Amino acid sequence: MRPALPELPLFFRALRPRAARAFLSVLGIGAAALLVLVLLGARRSLETGVVAIAGPPDLDLWIAPRGTDNLVRASGSLPPDAPKAARAIAGVARADPVLRTFVTVEAGGRERRHATLLALGVRGPDGLAGPAHLVAGRRPSGLVEVALDRAAAFRLGVRLGDPVLAGGRPAIVVGLTRDTNLLATQVLFFDLAAVDDLEPASFVAVRLVPAADASSVARQLEGALPGTEVFTRANFVKASLKEATSGFRPLLVLVSALGLAVATALVALLLQGLVEDRRPDVAVLLAMGSPPASLAGALVAHAARLAAAGSVAGAALVPLLALALDRLAPTVELSSHVADAFVVLLLFVAAGAAGGLVPLARLLRVEPVEAFRP
Amino acid sequence: MSTVLELRGVSKTRGEGPRATQALGHASLSLSKGELVLLEGPSGSGKTTLLSLAAGLLTPDRGVVLLCGIAIDARDPVACRARRRRDVGFVFQRPSLLAGLSVRENVLLAASLAGLSRDRASAETARVLESLGLSRLAERRPDELSGGEEQRVAVARALVHRPAVVLADEPTGSLDAAAGRAVAHTLAALARARGAAVLVATHDDRLGCFACRRLRLLDGRLQVEKAA
Numbered sequence: 049m050r051p052a053l054p055e056l057p058l059f060f061r062a063l064r065p066r067a068a069r070a071f072l073s074v075l076g077i078g079a080a081a082l083l084v085l086v087l088l089g090a091r092r093s094l095e096t097g098v099v100a101i102a103g104p105p106d107l108d109l110w111i112a113p114r115g116t117d118n119l120v121r122a123s124g125s126l127p128p129d130a131p132k133a134a135r136a137i138a139g140v141a142r143a144d145p146v147l148r149t150f151v152t153v154e155a156g157g158r159e160r161r162h163a164t165l166l167a168l169g170v171r172g173p174d175g176l177a178g179p180a181h182l183v184a185g186r187r188p189s190g191l192v193e194v195a196l197d198r199a200a201a202f203r204l205g206v207r208l209g210d211p212v213l214a215g216g217r218p219a220i221v222v223g224l225t226r227d228t229n230l231l232a233t234q235v236l237f238f239d240l241a242a243v244d245d246l247e248p249a250s251f252v253a254v255r256l257v258p259a260a261d262a263s264s265v266a267r268q269l270e271g272a273l274p275g276t277e278v279f280t281r282a283n284f285v286k287a288s289l290k291e292a293t294s295g296f297r298p299l300l301v302l303v304s305a306l307g308l309a310v311a312t313a314l315v316a317l318l319l320q321g322l323v324e325d326r327r328p329d330v331a332v333l334l335a336m337g338s339p340p341a342s343l344a345g346a347l348v349a350h351a352a353r354l355a356a357a358g359s360v361a362g363a364a365l366v367p368l369l370a371l372a373l374d375r376l377a378p379t380v381e382l383s384s385h386v387a388d389a390f391v392v393l394l395l396f397v398a399a400g401a402a403g404g405l406v407p408l409a410r411l412l413r414v415e416p417v418e419a420f421r422p
Numbered sequence: 423m424s425t426v427l428e429l430r431g432v433s434k435t436r437g438e439g440p441r442a443t444q445a446l447g448h449a450s451l452s453l454s455k456g457e458l459v460l461l462e463g464p465s466g467s468g469k470t471t472l473l474s475l476a477a478g479l480l481t482p483d484r485g486v487v488l489l490c491g492i493a494i495d496a497r498d499p500v501a502c503r504a505r506r507r508r509d510v511g512f513v514f515q516r517p518s519l520l521a522g523l524s525v526r527e528n529v530l531l532a533a534s535l536a537g538l539s540r541d542r543a544s545a546e547t548a549r550v551l552e553s554l555g556l557s558r559l560a561e562r563r564p565d566e567l568s569g570g571e572e573q574r575v576a577v578a579r580a581l582v583h584r585p586a587v588v589l590a591d592e593p594t595g596s597l598d599a600a601a602g603r604a605v606a607h608t609l610a611a612l613a614r615a616r617g618a619a620v621l622v623a624t625h626d627d628r629l630g631c632f633a634c635r636r637l638r639l640l641d642g643r644l645q646v647e648k649a650a
Contacts, residue, residue: 326522328517329520329522332520335479336506336512336532337504337507337508337510338503417474417480419512420470420473420474420479420514420515420591421470421515
């Protein structure tokens with residue numbers, strides 16, 4: 049019995065394009081894949097930030113004004129006594145107010161810099177919903193202390209201990225946080241201790257006693273606090289993610305589609321030239337009895353391999369780019385993820401295979417009789 | 423001697439309508455095992471058409487082509503390809519070696535296509551290259567070979583799988599006298615050693631001394647055979 053296509057590796061070799069052209073095509077495909085991966089990495093980073101501020105592990109429920117289901121875009125406020133009323137419900141271990149607002153922060157000497165940040169006021173240095181990940185310093189305590197996302201500190205050119213003006217009031221940077229970069233803005237934390245229960249809060253963060261039934265406590269809270277809605281941490285995170293990434297998705301889809309189109313075109317262009325160049329070789333192979341399906345398979349597999357090489361090269365550059373951005377421009381954070389790289393690899397391989405269809409049509413029109421008279 | 427290739431009353435018309443021309447008219451010939459036959463004639467006389475018909479690359483309008491006693495029909499491409507892989511070797515006008523492959527791989531590909539096992543294909547490739555003194559060139563690319571070397575490799579590729587018939591189209595056409603003679607000698611000697619019949623389409627009179635018979639084609643018609 050005839051062995052199954054033992055000549056396939058040789059077909060690959062026979063159809064191998066010139067190295068320089070192939071390298072440039074792989075480079076182009078890699079750039080397209082990198083573009084898609086950068087967007088995916090930026091979205092991952094945004095998601096990480098949203099999860100960190102909307103779903104810190106120290107709370108179980110969020111109480112929000114009715115009509116508000118997320119931390120990204122909130123409106124309205126809760127009654128000043130909402131935290132106190134919440135604490136009175138059985139099963140609630142702790143209920144802290146959280147004030148969400150935007151604040152313009154100024155810093156620097158002669159060259160003033162300013163940035164508008166998402167400010168979260170939490171109760172004291174151990175208040176619920178405070179900064180989950182500090183990279184330096186500590187949580188703010190008292191009226192004159194703030195903790196900033198490290199990318200915001202980069203934008204403002206400030207370090208730990210530097211003075212800033214937050215909303216026109218003097219403050220000192222006592223902490224730098226991570227996972228609090230929402231790309232369009234970053235997060236600033238301040239202490240609500242001075243205003244406490246007397247000022248209306250945007251939200252109340254609730255921690256339950258161990259073994260308390262979250263849904264039962266949520267129903268009781270909604271009953272005790274008219275005009276509010278209570279969300280589990282998971283639901284609040286989900287809604288916040290939806291709000292934060294909704295504008296990102298169309299851009300991601302568009303850029304991904306363009307990147308895939310570029311990869312398809314590059315592969316098609318390279319292999320079309322290859323088939324034209326190697327037309328006499330193809331005719332010789334066909335005359336010698338090579339099955340057209342084998343040549344077609346080799347060509348499409350070759351196309352897919354080119355695309356795979358490009359996307360692997362692109363994926364390999366993401367960690368390096370992320371590292372460089374972290375050093376040089378931390379406002380653009382990239383969270384590389386193996387699953388993203390795998391999905392991009394599959395998509396680009398499919399795009400490459402699709403790109404192989406155009407030269408395939410050309411290859412299948414080559415007549416074996418051409419071998420006698422090139 | 424047993425007949426391995428036979429054309430019986432084969433005709434082929436090229437083109438359609440008023441532009442149709444008869445490329446081959448009622449041609450009959452037979453080749454026996456081990457025989458080397460020259461097919462001579464001016465350009466456009468139908469030599470390539472005859473070779474293409476003999477290989478099953480074209481379908482005759484009339485007549486039949488028998489390869490090893492079995493009709494070969496280009497309208498059944500799967501069977502036709504299988505016959506070509508196993509029973510036919512080709513020497514085309516140069517350059518015909520696959521540019522992306524080394525000498526050894528070019529020869530190995532023909533052996534693999536013929537269905538030889540990996541080990542046997544490798545062994546036959548090594549043997550045929552050795553017998554032609556081409557082993558030292560085994561890892562070279564075609565563009566690193568001289569014209570004569572390239573055609574000798576093409577001869578090795580045509581005969582590595584011990585086909586019944588070798589069809590050669592102007593194998594010495596673009597070579598100088600010495601290289602052409604060397605290629606012709608190689609083709610004749612290796613075909614004889616491997617028991618293959620060889621049909622060579624050529625303008626080159628120098629090949630006459632290697633031929634058993636000489637056929638002449640003129641305007642698509644085979645003339646009376648003359649002894650070599």
